[in-house]
Amino acid sequence: MSRHCAKPTCDNLAAATLSYQYETATVWVEHLHIDGHPMTHDICLRHADAMVVPKGWTLEDQRHAAPARTAGALPGPLQQAS
Ligand SMILES: [Zn+2]
Known part of the structure; x- marks a missing residue:
């Protein structure tokens, strides 16, 4: 299955998954998730x-993060909500 870029004027294949957490004003860019999710x-x-990202927001590009740091737990706001 292939998915396409969410940008309205773009028909490239999707290569990354974008997610937001408003509480911490953080935007995550991660390797493309296998399953699409309505919040990403x-x-x-x-x-x-x-x-x-907008002024005051932080961009966390997880595509280049060291794998060991997040071993055993997926990064991103969906798993960290509490
Ligand atoms: Zn695009």
Whole structure:
């Protein structure tokens, strides 16, 4: 199954998954999730690399994070909600 970029004017294949947590004003860019989720957005590599977050927000690009740091637990707001 392939998915496409969520940007309206873009029909590239999705290469990353974008998610938000408003409480901490954080945007995550992660490797494309296998399953789509209604609270995340799939975007292509070009839009992932060009991602700009609003003033006061933090961009966490998990695609380059060291795997050991998150071993055993998936990063991202969906798993950290409490
Ligand atoms: Zn795109």
